[in-house]
Amino acid sequence: MIVRCALLLVVLWQLVGCAVNPATGRTDFVMMSERQEIELGQRYSQEILKQYPRYPDEKLQTYVQQVGERVARYGHRSQLQYRFTVIDSPDINAFALPGGHIYIHRGLMAYLGSEAELAAVLGHEVGHVTARHSVRQQSQSTAWNILGQAVAVGTGVGVAGDLTNVLGGAFVSGYGRDMELEADGLGAQYLARSGYDPQAMIEVVKVLKAQEDFARDQAQAKGQEVPPSGYHGLFDTHPDNDTRLRQVVAAASPLASGQGEVGRDVYLRQIEGMPFGDSAAAGVRRGQRFYHGGLDFTLAFPPGWELINRADAVIVHAPDQQAFVVMSLEPLAQQATAQEYLARRAGRQQLVQQDSFRQAGLEVATGVVPGSAAKRVAVIMREKQAFLFVAAVKGHGSLESQDAQFLEVIRSFRPLQAQERELTEPRRLRLVQLKPGQGLEALSGQMSVEGDPLTRLRLLNGLYPGGQPRPKAWLKMVR
Template sequence: MKALGLVCLLVLLQSLVGCAVNPATGRSDFVMMSEQQELAMGREYNQEIAKQYPRYPDEALQTYVQQVGERVARYSHRSNLAYRFTVVDSPDINAFALPGGYIYIHRGLMAYLNSEAELAAVLGHEVGHVTARHSVRQQSQSTAWGILGQAVAIGTGVGAAADITNVLGGAVVSGYGRDMELEADGLGAQYLARSGYDPRAMIEVVKVLKAQSDFARDQARAKGQAEPPSSYHGLFDTHPDHDTRLQQVVGPASALAVGSGQEARRDEYLQRIQGLPFGDSADTGVRRGSAFYHRDLNFTLRYPQGWALDNRPDVLLGQSPDEQALLAMTLGDAREGESAAEFLQRKAGGQVREQLPLSGQDGVVGILPGRPSRRVAVVMRGRHAYQFIGVVREGSLQVWDDAFMQVIKSFRPLRADERKLAEPRRLKLVKLQAGQQLRDFIGKSSKPDEAIARLRLLNGLYPDGQAKNGEWLKILD
C-alpha cells in the first residue's frame, strides 16, 4: 500500500508540474500555475492588500505614478497585462508587486527618490518581477516541495522525511534571493531604456537603498545599539557602483535606449512630491520622540523615554529598549451605551478590574492571568474603545507594570497647543544659493549632526556629498 501511495503521489506531482517558457527570459521554467490562475491570485491578494495598506489620498500623485508605470510597462515582455500602480500611505521604504501586475510603492520610498527616472526604475524593477513570474515560480517550488515531502514520507514510512523536505523547500523559496532580484533589476533597466529613461537610474535607486542601510547602521553605532540588517535584501556589502553583477545586468540596457532618450526628469519629479508627508501622516497619527499625537481621533499619549514606537494602520506598538516589554494599543467599536468595564468584561471575561483615574474619561484596567500574565486596559470615548495590552517576553509582569500603567494613564485629549504636533512634517523644495550650507536648513535641532546626515540621505548625498548651487534641495518643513 505504501508503494502504491508513493506512485499515486508522484503521478499527481507529474500531472501538476509544467515547464513553461518564461516570457521575459525565454527559459523553460518550472511552474504549477496557468496565467489565468496567476491573474486570479493577483486579484485575490490585491483585495487583501487594500485592507491592510491605506491608499495615499492624493489622486494627482496617484495618476502621475500610474502614468510613469504604464510608460515603463508598455515596453515590458508582458505589456498585455493591465498594470495597476498604487501609492501606499506608509512611511516605510518599500515597494512590491503582486502576481498579474498589481504594483505598490510606499510614499516613504518616494520621499528619498530624486528623479522621475528613479521612480520609473523602482516601478520597472517590480514590473520585472511580474514579467519573469517570480511569485509564480516561487509558489510552484513551494507546492512541489510539499507534495514531494508527502511522497517521501509515505514511501519510506518516516514522517520526519516530510519535515526535512519542507525545510529544504523553504530554503529554496524564502524570498526572491539575489538572482531573482538582479534579474528584476536587469529587466527593469531594459524597460527603462526602451521607454526613454536613463537605465542607470536603476543603480541610483540601489544607491538610495544602500544609503538607507548605511545610515541606519551608522546611527545604531553612534547610539551604541546593535546594528540592523541590510534593508535591501542584504545584497550589497560594498557600494553599488562597484558591484560587478549589478553592473553586468544594468550596463547592457544602455544600448537599448530609443532615440535621444536617457531622460531623468529630476525637477519634474521633485515638484510632484513637494508637500508629501515625511514619516507618519495625520490620518494614522504622528510619532514625535516617545509621544504620539492623533489629530482626527483627538488624543495623545506618551511612552517611556527610549522606547521604540511602531505605528501601523491597525495598532500602535511600543517596545522597551531591551525588547522585553511590549505595549500595544488598538481601536475597537463598542456597543450602544457600553461602558469600559462592560467592554472589557465582554472581550476578556470576568477579570480583576479597577477604574482608571482619567479626568472626564471612562477607563478601566485589569490583569489577564496566564504565563505570562498581561496588563489590559480600556478607555471609552463615544463608540470608540481604546484597548491596551501589555506583555513581557521573559520574567514577571510586575517588573514592567509601572511603565505600562504610566503609558495608559497618559492617554488624554489634545490641548489646543498640541494640535500642530499632530500634523506631519512635509517635504519642501528650496534652491540652494551661493554661500548656503545644509546646516542652514535643519532648524533648531537638538541633534544637528543627525539632522544633517538625514538631510543628506534625503537628497542622495549620504554620507558626505555636497549639494550644488542652483539645484533643488528637499528639506523638511
C-alpha cells in the same frame, strides 16, 4: 504501500507544469496559468489595501501610474493590465504581486531624486512580474508540500512531510540574489527602451545603501543592534559597486535611443508637499508623544522607547524590544462598562489586580492576566469606541519589571487639547534653492525633523554622509 506512494507521485507529476518564461525564454517549472496568476494577484491586492492605505493624492497616483505604464509598455508582458499604487506609509519599500499589481511606499519616494529613479524602482518590480518570480516561488513551494505529503503517506512517517516542507521553505524563501539581479537586468532594459537613463538603477542602489549606512550609524550611536534592511530585497542584495549589477545596466545602455531622460525637476515638483514620515490620517509622532487628530487622542511613551504606527495598531516598545504595549481600537457593538468589556474580552482567562478609574473624563479598567507570560490589559471607553491595551514582556522577563512603564503609557492617554491640534499635522517636503555662499549647515537650521537635521538633510538629498550639493541646486527640505 509502495503502490500508494507511486500513485501519489504520479499525481504530483500531473500537477507539475512547464512553461516558457516570456522574459527569459527559459522553460520554467510552474503550477499556475496566467489567468490563475492574475486572479491570485487580484485577491492579494484586496488584502494589501486592508493593511496599507492608499495615499490620498490622486494627482500623484496618476503620475506614478503614467511612469509605470511607460516602463511596462516595453516589458515582456505588456498585455497585462498593470496597476501602480502609492501606499501612504513612511516605510522605505516597494513590492509586486502576481499579475501586475505594483506598490511603492511614499516613504521611498521621498528619498528618490528623479523620475528616472522612480521608473527604475517600478521597472525592477515589473521585471519580477514579467519573469513570474512569485509564481515560480509558489509553484516550487506547492510542489515541495505535495511531495512531502506523498513521502509522509507512503512511509507512514509524518516527520518526513514536516522535514520536506522545511527544506522547500528554505529553498524558496525570498527572491534570492539571482532573481533580484534578473529583475535588475530586465528593469534596466525596460528603462532604456522607454527612454529613461538606465544608470538610474545605480542611483537607486546608492539611495538604499545610504539608508542602510544611516540605520547602522544610528543604531551604533545608541548602542543597539543594527536593524535588518526594510526593503524586501530589491537592490539591497548588492552594493552600488557590484560588478554584475553594473554589467546588466551597461548591457541595457545601448538600448536607449539617445541621451536617457532623468527628469529631476518634474519629479521634485510632483512630490513637493508630500507628508514626510507620519501622515495625519495615521497619526503623528512628536518626540515621545503620539497625536491623532481624526481619533482625537494623544499618548506618551517612556524616554528611549520607540513607537511603530501600523494601520491596525499602535505599538510602543522598549529599546531592547523585549517589552511592548499594543493599543488597538475596537467599535462597541453594545453598551457596556469598562470592567464588563474587559471581562468579556478576557473570556475564560482570569483577571487579577483589577482596577477601574476615570482618566481625563474617560472610563478606564485594567487588570493582569496571570501565568508564565503574564500580560497587563486595559480598556479606555469613549462613546462607541474601546481603546484596548495589551502589554507584555518577551522571553523569561517578569511583568513586574516593566509594569510601571506599561501603566505610565496607559495613563498618558487623553483627548487632544485645543493647542495640540496643530501637532496632528504632518511635516511635509518642501523645495528650497541653495543660495550663493549658503552651506548645508545653515540650511539645516530650517529643517523640522527628529534627530540631527543636517544628517537628515544630507540623507534626503543623496548626500549622506558627507556630500556637497551643486551651486544653486534645488534641495528637499522638511518643514
